Amino acid sequence: MDALPPRSLSETGTELDLRAFYRLIALATQLDAVDPALPALAGHLDVASLAIMAPGERREHAAEDGSHLSVPLMFHDRQLGELRATVRPGTDTAILAARLKFFSPAIALHLVMSTRFEERATESAQRGQLARDLHDERDRLEAVLDATNDAILLVDTQDTLTMATPQFESFTGISRYDILGMPVEHLVQRIGERPGLPAAMTNMISALAGNFTESLGGEFELTEPQRRILVWYSLPVYVRSGVLLGRIFAFRDATRERELDRMKTDFISLVSHELRTPLTSVKGFSDLLLENGADRLDDEIREYVDIIAFNADRLITLINDILDITRIDSDRIELKPEGCMIAEIIDQAAAILHIQLDQRGHTLTIDVPRTLPPIWADPARLVQVMTNLLANAIKYTIHSGEIAVSAFVANSADDLPATAPHAQIFPCVIVSVHDTGIGIAPDDAEKLFQRFYRIETSESRGIGGTGLGLAIVKSLVELQGGRVWFESTPMQGSTFSFSVPTASGSHLASY
């Protein structure tokens, strides 16, 4: 405000000029441009006209061609231009010059403000363009998201729902305008009020909102507005600069996919059942021939019947494995858990495999204390688990080797071996099957429990199998509240272990 001229007021100002001066200042703050204020001032000063000229030669009194008078417009030390009056004939130019000089700081201030305003206008125009660009970008992004088949929600770091795509509306029947910009509890409440939307959905959103570390996924079924299977995943979202944006919840309609899966599973299980019936009779009659008619068969035919029985066995095993996998996939596997002794289960599996053990010349040591607490499991399914692991130990130990089965009880994570997964139900019994076979390379470890995964090495070539055994073992053990893991050294041997909750720890199992 040091542009104001308090000194000059006392020098030249009249009461009237003073009022005009303040009015000019007031106008300066209100108007965008200085020009509209000039005719009024010209009237006040009784000059024909007033104009602002570009900075030129500094002349205070010299009237060009006798009819103009100019004073410089200064702001601090900078000359912004000149205030030029067109003088009427007979005007006292000395007095007029003094009055013009009196008003010049107000005009200069006016000019400065207009210039600032123009700068601001340019700036805001630029900002406006930027805002429009951002807006367009957002529009494009929204159009893309709206066009995707997935429903997407974004909850920001303040727990406010900042994005909901139209698909969410069609999946849930909840209008997105009812939830957008609202706190996440409001969304949870809306979902809770809707019949047909599962409690799992509200639980999941409430549990994950505000958690900016975990990524999770799952699946649930809606019955309204339409029956749908929704696969969901949720993860924290960061922008490239590393700033946390919030948490995204995405939902995909997997109804058709699941329907196709179910049809495929039904088809496989139908075909497998149909194949098993004739195969059972092939196997039954070849066994009968071998047992009862062996003396009536010459050696060559006996050998053929042996081959028929052996291959019928292999096919039956394969078909049973496929049926198990389809049952596991479609949640149709029936487990009948009861309190049972692991030692008896191990004995049964060893009895099933004793011929193979003897044929291969392996020794089997069983070190299972009879004092172990009872476990809570489906005994038939656990015999299947043990048989699979023992059969693998026998198969993948090429020369006569040593197979050892051991078991112990783990009451807490402290009792677990270092290689065991730590998420376990305690107390549990841990069973290990150790062999001195071909072992497993570390690279194969990840995929070993995947379906149809078989390791092809020069050692394992020629050993029959489907790659389904370990996948079934894993599912059966996990369905009974246990875990499976292994450790191995190539060419030295492997140890496969699994846990199963004891009857006392079983109330914690999830099945």
Ligand code: ADP
């Ligand atoms: P399959 O034995 O029918 O091929 P599995 O699912 O039981 O199928 O096993 C998958 C693969 O894991 C096998 O092909 C084999 O390469 C490897 N494997 C399983 N058990 C052992 C073991 N005890 N020693 C070495 N390799 C094994």
